[in-house]
Amino acid sequence: MKRVAAVLSVGLAAFSVAGCSEESPGEAMTSNSSVPGSIAPTSQSAPSDSVLPHSGAPAVVDPLPESVLSDHPCDVLTPEQVQKALGAGASTGSPSDLEQVGPGCDWGNMESFGGMQIGFSIVSREGLSAQYANTKPQVKVFRESVSVGGFPAVAYKASENDLMCTVAVGLADEYSISVTVTLSAEKEAEGVDSCVPAEKVAEMVVGNLKAKAGE
Template sequence: MNLRAITAVLGLALLAAACSSPTDGTATPPGSATAPSSQTPPYGGAPKVENPLPDNALSGDPCQALTSQQITDQLGSALAGKPDSHPVPSCSWTNTETTASIGVSYYPASNDGLSNAYVNVKPQMKRWDVLPPIQGFPAVAYATQPGPTPNTCDVLVGVTDRLSFLVDVAPRTGKMGKVDPCPLAADVANDVLTTLKQKAGR
């Protein structure tokens, strides 16, 4: 599914839950704005972030979320990130030879973190996996396609009860539909957390 075609598919406050095109690589863009929830996160079954990062944890450039070595390990070479700021800060990396791609997006506190996803995203997904905590932070993986080998997978990690970041991964063309991209996305999310924790002095 081309993510530009699904930009408004869910109409969430700032978080949409679909997967990127394997030739695009940007993390899934949000849908159209809706009124924020009056509840205080966590709600909707979302777990509490027990040891949150500082409130400014996602204030930086998402293109700095992964080091050159991490990009090389994931995509085969130290590719330059392609930044985007609409509607949230994001960055994408695509290996044009293999079409494998990674996207990272930072979602602000107004998005209500994982709570938004549990309430608005989960009901519309064909696959929803609650992951073991990644470096102590709660995370979920989801896809618009059912089964163990969707074309792409999103992993959303809560770094506070209100802040979250999204990783979107599409494997190379030859592996599309043959490998599960969700563990790959979780691995990238682990790399992002390592960067964020270092920034926070942890």
Template structure:
């Protein structure tokens, strides 16, 4: 499952309880879930960031130095065309990839991930909190040699962001991409905390 597919699952799944699906297959929209958060086994975000922390441009969530550290060069971000605000970076030399999506529309955060993404994954790992924020890593491949990995981090009980990483050519298939995605998520949290004044 790539980031766009994950985005589609997370964006639509939270509406399932209160939406209808017409015969053409398109889901109608409805308010956010009214379930008590968290649910589905998801951990609580003990020290949430402000609700507007994901309101900025995701392409500004990684600094040039962070991009250089992660991809080898400070490549410009390209806004993604997915249903949520997203950005992607691709190294021209190694073809390493970073995708970042902000789920900032009260989509039930990690609860949504646990209930709707987890059943579809062959790998789903609860990570140690990243700077105090609960996170999960997941992939459609069961082992560490998956070509890509997503890490989703809850910044509040309702809001989260997702990072997808595909290693560059020298590391592709030889390193576990999930720790790489967690490193990028850590960089994003650093930026978000700075934005919120923490």
């Protein structure tokens, strides 16, 4: 139980750091700064009025309309999709909104000790540029060649064997979504790369958002 609570908190912390680019060091992680494995904010962020994209982030050529993010992240996956991602015994979504970033939702499975967090980064208006400016300098693993549903994406984690991975997808230059997945105890024992299930969940989320946009 403690393991699930801890990893979900870390996932929320990662969402916070990646999405916030205007805070001073330490401001974005007041409640999660002591969580093991969390990533502290830096002062290397680009100004909020920078031309997008910036910091090396790719441009989103064919963006989805922001209206696809009108629903809460807790409603972006069907119960069947949540169960597919986390297995039988998965919890219902619990809102984990962040004022500086946007709405978020946590799910966990107390039987398998797996968990995931989905967030919409809509406040900073920087999309994937926030990950390139804020997160890339802080993590050991930052994979830039990921594409999810035809949209540019990045996958990152604290280390290659980290049981938690976040995949961020740029739906437009100004806004993005993030999916943080924590491996179940079984998958961890099997040596599964935590970014693989994170990418699969991100594909489901983007697929649902594209369907909502009529694509």
